[in-house]
Amino acid sequence: MMRFGISVALVGALAAPAMAEVTISHGYSAFGELKYGPDFTHFDYANPEAPQGGTMSQRQLYGYGSFNSLNIFIIKGDSAPEVGHHVYDVLMERAYDEPDAVYGLIAETIEYPDDLSYVAFNLRPEARFHDGHPVTAQDVVFTINALKTEGHPYYRNFLADVLAVEAENDHRVRIDLAEGVGRAYPGEIANLAVLPEHFYEASPFDESWMHIPLGSGPYTVTAVDAPRMITFCRDLDYWAADLPVNAGKNNFDCFAYEYFADDTVGMEAFAAGEYLMRAEYTSSRWATGYDFPAAQQGWVQQVLVPDGRPTNAQGFWLNMRKPALQDIRVRQALEYAFNFEWTNETVFYDAYKRSDSFFENTDMQAEGLPEGDELAILEDYRDQLPEAVFTEPAHVPPVSRPIPRDRSALREAARLLDEAGWVVDDAGVRRNAAGEPLRLEFPDDSRGLEPVITPYVENLRSLGVDISFDLIDPAGMSERRQTYDFDISMSAWQVSVTPGATLRGFYGASAAAAEGSNNLTGLADPVVDALIERIAGVDSRAALVPAVKALDRVLRSKQIWVAGWHLGAHRLAMWDVFGRPEEPALYDFNRGVDFWWFDRPKYEALVEAGALTDRF
Structure with missing residues (x-):
């Protein structure tokens, strides 16, 4: 298929049985034509x-955590994710108004x-890298080999x-x-x-470090x-500033x-104008917390930004490496103990919907009984799957009454x-x-979800479960x-619009065996592995959808999590000093801010009004 490209036939010195186009x-683009032509x-x-200029000052990405490393590609240390966002260029840049398209950045053609x-x-x-060294093919060779052998388990699996x-x-x-x-x-x-291969001669790839990383992207760490702050400023000699993707x-x-x-x-710092933008992850604060003077004056805005990507796979992940959680009946009991309906009404101000799928808010979500192509795929594994996968609708969480303690549940x-x-x-x-207590450990590092987790823990204790919830x-x-080292962990994964080989890192057996992977549950199942490889190998979106549905149905039947909740949008609070594109990209959020700009007249008006200091 011609994708605004050049199609040629490779012909060897001797005639081959068939020529590869x-x-x-x-x-x-994995499936379908590219939206944008070569010009x-x-x-x-x-x-x-x-316009160019100004500073985008915001709370840390993802709203939690700290950092003690600037090496984002390995498991050691707590790295600052913003480094990956600004310092490094990629071979080809994603177009966020297409599901899976990429266009040339470092690579002119593919x-x-x-x-x-x-x-x-x-x-x-x-x-060019920031130090003037050219970016070469050998740097790509180094990158792939290093990530494959010493990188974070996510990269090794991928x-x-x-x-x-x-x-x-x-x-x-x-x-090859x-x-x-x-x-995909x-x-x-x-x-x-x-x-840059030459950078790692003095900075071991497999070690955490805090010196300035070297990349070829638009910004450098300044x-x-x-763990309090990190700043990136423009590379004035950025080599790719004039490319169409930028x-x-x-x-x-x-x-x-x-x-x-x-x-x-x-939040207090934001209200005082110490930084200018924050993503809000707390529904109660979104509903009631923006009543400070700057917000009342209209200087601070609350904006809901739609997200066309699959909803985060968020929930309480159950670590099946622990013997007690290997019994599905125990995992089912943990699901019944979580009262989402009361939580949503009381804590979340009815802001959310309950998730049931690992591919929520997409056509890849399994529903009802399997049929058509999805059923045909599952039939290949019938002897390895419980009969309920074929005879019962895809699992959905039980519905509780919105009361503090639903006794029937x-x-x-x-x-x-x-x-x-x-x-x-x-x-x-x-x-x-054997007389051993049912003891579960639930550590977390954020007080933001304490109003959600505490009632859940109390319900489990009322059942006789010896559960400890520790803020660390x-x-x-x-x-x-x-x-x-946990039994329950609260986390969320962003799912790709076009799932593929990256699924190994979340649900594959190889990730379950690797320290520090995203397979928090320790799931190691041959059918799941086979379905992931099937998804990775599809040749059309028509084939992708039923394959992902089949995986979703099988994962849900195993009840490896207590499903969380979703919004399908992002809550942003910002001081009114930014310009934004009229039509934001459908499949983007984090990168979308890269297309905003600083509105100097608005900013100067707020400075003159005494709302902000002149430091951005």
Whole structure:
């Protein structure tokens, strides 16, 4: 298929049984045509006339945690995620108004045969790192090899299908791929950051460190005060400033991130104008907390930004590495003990909907009984799946009455625990036949969800579960997650619009065995692995949807989590000093801010009114 590219037939010295058609293109889309042709000047959601200047000062990304490392690619340390956001350029940049398209950044073009046995990237000769060194194909080779062997388990799992990587010359790199990788994989490879090999001669790749990282992106780290703040300012000699993928982007002179261990303090700082924008993760604060003088004056705005991506897979993840949680009846009991309906009404101001799917808010969510192509896929594994997968609707969480303690739900939880052999003793503690208590550890590093978790923990204690809920520091929480030292962990994963090989890192057996992976539950199941590989290998979105539905149905049948909640949008609070594109990208949020700009007249008016100080 021609995707605004050049199609050529590769012919060897001797006639081959069949010739592979090769596409060379300025962009890549897994399924379907590219929206933007080779001569495009900017993305539709960008404003190429946006003014430059000012500082985007905001709370840390993702709203929690701290940092003690600037090496974001490994498991060691607590790294600052903003580094990846600003410092490193990728081979090809995502278009956030298309589900899975990427366009040339470091790579001018991508090349691939129809069978996807390899993917090659032709690099722009002008690409430069911040120290002036050219970006070469050897840097790409170094990046992939380092991530595959010493990187975070996420990268190691994702890059398992890379068989070999070779620099064919300074500006061309070829990556040989395993059979059946699927059409999404080249785009995912293209979205990898490219790291400078020469930098790591003095900065070991597999160690955490706090010196300034070297990249080729639009910003460099200019100030660090760990764990309180990190600032990035524009590289005035940024090599790619005029490329179409960057038109209307990177408009701020600097990005400054303020870290707060206590978000109450963070909110007070925002209200006082110490920083200018925050994503709000607390529904009660969104509903009642923005009544300070600046908000009452209209100087601070609350904006709900729609998100067309799949909703976060958020919930209480149950660590099945622990013997007690290997029994599905115990996991089912933990689900009955969580009263979402009361929580939503009392704590969340009815802001959310209950999640039931790992691919919520998409057409990839399993519903009802399996049928059609989804059923045909599941039939291949019928002898390895419980009959209920075929005869009962896809699992949804039980609905509780919106009262503090729904006794009918708790009775069902108690029945399941009894059935699993955890019986209440004379002291009210559940014990197994060996006399061991049902003891669960639930650590967390944020007080933001304490009003949600505390009633849940109280319900479990009323059932005789010896559960401890401990608020610990972010560094301690990071360490416990890396070593899976917990029974329950609250977390959320952003799901791709086009799921593929990255699913291994969340649900694959190889990730379950790797320290520090995102497979918090320890799930290691051959059917799940097979379905993930099937998803990774599909050749059309029509084939992708039923395959993901099948995976969703199987995952839900295993009840590896107590499902959380979703909004389908992002709550942003900001001082009214920014300009924003009229039509934001459908499939973006975090990167969307990169297309905002500083509105100098609005800012000066607030300074003159005494609302802000002149420091941004």
